[in-house]
Amino acid sequence: MTAGTISIVLDGQETHVSTGSTLRETIARHIERELDAAGAPVDGGRLGVAVAVDGMVVPRGDWHDHVLADGVAVDVVTATQGG
């Protein structure tokens, strides 16, 4: 781990993010869509993803204020093919 970064497990992969990173910044980078403070995509489309931190759902409206702690597991899910 380099100075000024923390390590998180993002979608099952160990990832380094800047200390003080919010969930909103991290998710926006991961799904390659800009998100507003309410967690809605600025492109006007529907988001279609949900996030759990350490097994607890974090509503999109809370992402902006959620500062990531070192070592947390962030799971990002969406719909895929399934019966």
Place this chain on the structure above:
Amino acid sequence: MDDALDIAGVRLDSRLIMGTGGATSLATLEEALVASGTQVTTVAIRRYAAAGGNSVFAMLERLGVHALPNTAGCFTARDAVLTAQLAREALETDWIKLEVVADEDTLLPDPMELLTAADELVADGFSVFAYTNDDPILARRLEDVGVAAVMPAGAPIGTGLGILNPHNISMIAEAARVPVVLDAGVGTASDAALAMELGCDAVLLASAVTRAHDAPLMARSMRAAVQAGRDAYRAGRIPRRSLAQASSPDEGRIGVS
């Protein structure tokens, strides 16, 4: 003739619910979904990276089909409840197809975990579509905790064995106060028609279409079968008899005496 299905507060003209699992490509899946005429389709909830982004979500939005997220792959009530909560957040729907299975080989529902999860999810405001065994008593218990629909398996998921216990399916359909959706086991069109003839309100299938040689053609076939079975059920079949009964009149017969 209006024969819409009211389910979880929505009126559906199509009684075929098509799942999206097992398709070889998104393009074929889209073609099959359109051919099936379905207004509701199931999706699984998986990690964003593994799902290859949100292309399935985008497709359903484009088609204007209701998404029914499932809890496939969950073996405990705890996992199923978390998956349902994520699905609600991601897809902005209170609908959940609740699957809590006992093992990988049978993929049959675990009755205890299923009932526990159904109870928790109903209390949390979900419309629960409960995938269940072909057990009339478990179906009743699920209704008692407030599920929106009971979805008994015709046969284990993906087997295509049809309806192994038609008598039980019929008993579930007769007793139910909520819609009954035959879910899993359908292999071909006659299985779907039989489900409707037995009194089910709808049929949910995926593999039978998505793994067919010509998926869009099978989707069209299933659409016709569900409609035919529904019409036959409403029309009222004739009783079975052990001996023949002529349909031509006896009177006026000619014969050499």
